[in-house]
Amino acid sequence: MSAVTDAAPIAAPAHPVVQSVRDSLVIAKRNLIRMSRxxxxxIFGLIQPIMFVVLFSYVFGGSMNIGGTTDSSVYRNFLMAxxxxxxVTFATAGAGAGIADDMHKGLxxxxxxxxxxxxxxLTGRTLADLVQTALTLFVLAIVALLVGWRTHTSAGEVLAAxxxxxxxGYAFTWVGALIGLSVRTPEAATSGGLIWxxxxxxxSNAFVDSSRMTPWxxxxxxWNPFSxxxxxxxxxxxxxxxxxxxxxxxxxxxxxxxxxSVLIIVVFRTLAVRKxxxxxx
Amino acid sequence: xxxxIYAEGLVKTFGxxxxxxxxxxxxxxxxVLGLLGPNGAGKTTTVRCLTTLLRPDRGRAVVAGVDVLKHxxxxxxxxxxxxxxxxxxxxxxxxxxxxxxxRLYQMRPKAAKARAAELLEQFDLADAAxxxxxxxxxxxxxxxxxxxxxxxxxxxxxxxEPTTGLDPRNRQLLWDVIKRLVSGGTTLLLxxxxxxxxxxxxxxxxxxxxxxVIARGTSDELKARTGGERVEVVVHERDDIPTxxxxxxxxxxxxxxxxxxxxxxxxxxxxxxxxxxxxxxxxDTRGIEIDDIGLRRPTLDDVFLSLTGHVAESKDExxxxxxxxxxxxxxxxx
Numbered sequence: 001m002s003a004v005t006d007a008a009p010i011a012a013p014a015h016p017v018v019q020s021v022r023d024s025l026v027i028a029k030r031n032l033i034r035m036s037r038x039x040x041x042x043i044f045g046l047i048q049p050i051m052f053v054v055l056f057s058y059v060f061g062g063s064m065n066i067g068g069t070t071d072s073s074v075y076r077n078f079l080m081a082x083x084x085x086x087x088v089t090f091a092t093a094g095a096g097a098g099i100a101d102d103m104h105k106g107l108x109x110x111x112x113x114x115x116x117x118x119x120x121x122l123t124g125r126t127l128a129d130l131v132q133t134a135l136t137l138f139v140l141a142i143v144a145l146l147v148g149w150r151t152h153t154s155a156g157e158v159l160a161a162x163x164x165x166x167x168x169g170y171a172f173t174w175v176g177a178l179i180g181l182s183v184r185t186p187e188a189a190t191s192g193g194l195i196w197x198x199x200x201x202x203x204s205n206a207f208v209d210s211s212r213m214t215p216w217x218x219x220x221x222x223w224n225p226f227s228x229x230x231x232x233x234x235x236x237x238x239x240x241x242x243x244x245x246x247x248x249x250x251x252x253x254x255x256x257x258x259x260x261s262v263l264i265i266v267v268f269r270t271l272a273v274r275k276x277x278x279x280x281x
Numbered sequence: 282x283x284x285x286i287y288a289e290g291l292v293k294t295f296g297x298x299x300x301x302x303x304x305x306x307x308x309x310x311x312x313v314l315g316l317l318g319p320n321g322a323g324k325t326t327t328v329r330c331l332t333t334l335l336r337p338d339r340g341r342a343v344v345a346g347v348d349v350l351k352h353x354x355x356x357x358x359x360x361x362x363x364x365x366x367x368x369x370x371x372x373x374x375x376x377x378x379x380x381x382x383x384r385l386y387q388m389r390p391k392a393a394k395a396r397a398a399e400l401l402e403q404f405d406l407a408d409a410a411x412x413x414x415x416x417x418x419x420x421x422x423x424x425x426x427x428x429x430x431x432x433x434x435x436x437x438x439x440x441x442e443p444t445t446g447l448d449p450r451n452r453q454l455l456w457d458v459i460k461r462l463v464s465g466g467t468t469l470l471l472x473x474x475x476x477x478x479x480x481x482x483x484x485x486x487x488x489x490x491x492x493x494v495i496a497r498g499t500s501d502e503l504k505a506r507t508g509g510e511r512v513e514v515v516v517h518e519r520d521d522i523p524t525x526x527x528x529x530x531x532x533x534x535x536x537x538x539x540x541x542x543x544x545x546x547x548x549x550x551x552x553x554x555x556x557x558x559x560x561x562x563x564x565d566t567r568g569i570e571i572d573d574i575g576l577r578r579p580t581l582d583d584v585f586l587s588l589t590g591h592v593a594e595s596k597d598e599x600x601x602x603x604x605x606x607x608x609x610x611x612x613x614x615x
Contacts, residue, residue: 019387026384034372037413106368110429113332115357116385278336 020117027124078241081233082206088169092176093193099180100189152238161236174268222247225260285468291340302492315483324472361430420451476581517570
């Protein structure tokens with residue numbers, strides 16, 4: 001080891017937006033490298049939704065009444081939008097655990113002592129999670145096609161549906177980021193990132209026809225941000241079981257899905273970045 | 282003009298624990314200040330306040346000429362931080378870690394790449410550069426962490442217990458790096474629980490306890506405050522103790538302490554080695570056989586004990602000053 005030599009050249013301060021994008025990409029790259037070195041995490045992330053597809057299709061398939069029929073192939077086509085949406089929300093737990101782990105290991109301290117854009121550590125993480133979510137959705141769509149799921153609309157509409165799903169997933173990773181910054185251990189972030197997802201995804205139109213729920217529960221389900229995306233996907237895929245409810249989000253699901261997701265991003269990004277800035281790890 | 286690191290009346294409270302209770306520091310450019318104190322004394326909290334990680338409740342701090350509270354991001358351009366917990370991504374390789382840090386210091390990709398290669402070479406990590414750091418030993422990780430703090434050769438460095446948990450060989454290696462760094466003109470604030478480390482590396486030492494600086498000075502000054510040098514003699518025969526005491530009384534500058542069972546006599550002196558020779562001659566003339574004789578200077582352990590009333594490393598509880606998300610004292614040197 002020899003003495004430290006000349007000062008390294010630092011680029012002139014960039015425009016804050018440019019710097020923010022650049023720093024976020026550096027962090028996203030770091031998280032993607034990590035994911036590629038822990039492939040089992042990605043694989044488990046794939047197995048779970050595939051299991052759901054198979055279990056729901058074959059266990060519940062014959063006993064669910066969708067639009068007046070209990071035909072299991074109808075339920076399978078109804079189900080997929082729900083499974084896709086549920087899958088993207090599970091990215092929450094990954095983001096939360098990852099950020100909690102960084103806090104725990106002192107990496108967040110390192111990042112916070114660097115002259116980098118404030119939101120970049122979190123934005124980079126959520127962007128990397130978005131890539132993983134897209135990969136998971138892709139594999140899941142293939143499995144869905146194999147068990148008999150079909151779309152009946154234009155390619156543009158199908159892509160739009162996947163776009164809404166990714167946006168919802170991205171929104172939920174910001175919830176995960178806030179959870180990750182708020183808990184003491186990565187383990188707590190994993191369970192804390194998952195438990196609240198069960199009521200959110202089950203009190204919805206994802207797995208059952210919400211019009212058959214008790215009225216107050218149906219009301220919750222109709223206004224659930226999650227339901228809006230599921231309804232929008234069913235509509236855009238041309239899948240059966242579009243809820244006949246006249247609640248605004250169910251009548252205008254694409255708009256409702258967009259608005260909900262953007263709102264979640266704005267609120268939780270603001271909260272998470274504020275929490276990050278003051279994070280006393 | 283304030284030094285490269287300057288703090289005035291820093292106060293930080295966590296709940297009802299006063300982690301910092303008015304810390305004042307002034308580190309002249311190009312010097313090393315050792316912040317010495319037991320766990321929970323407020324060393325880490327001080328570093329966190331000065332490195333913009335924590336906002337003090339009260340007080341003022343200036344680092345590299347920039348107000349820490351007013352312009353934290355400008356401070357971040359001029360500092361390097363190396364923590365107690367080797368903060369490197371364990372799934373990234375050493376090279377990837379350093380390149381990432383370089384990019385986040387806003388270096389251009391090419392410059393970050395070149396700098397990473399240079400540092401890996403300097404820190405003896407070139408062979409392991411392309412292995413995930415998960416496979417590194419504790420000492421290697423600590424070196425990489427230090428390299429990461431040096432990516433832009435910052436004028437001001439903070440090191441929070443840089444050698445805690447390292448084996449003697451790695452500690453020595455790290456000490457060498459730190460010494461070279463300082464000889465290059467870097468200003469360094471170093472926290473440590475090891476008195477030997479402060480003695481070895483720091484120009485100035487600030488002793489911290491209960492969130493306050495309770496003593497400040499060079500190692501020699503602090504030792505002088507505790508009392509000067511003394512001569513210790515161990516005689517071979519217990520019967521010789523009274524005679525030896527008479528001899529020592531003639532040379533000493535104070536009361537003689539005698540430990541009968543170890544046959545050890547101690548007397549405060551001034552005059553150093555020359556006096557020691559005279560004492561040996563005198564004892565020899567009187568036919569007193571000695572097992573051991575030596576000139577002892579107080580260690581920083583003595584200093585700490587006399588300043589705080591407790592031994593430096595006696596408090597074993599976790600460093601509460603790190604805040605709510607307390608990390609377990611994970612052994613970095615696995």
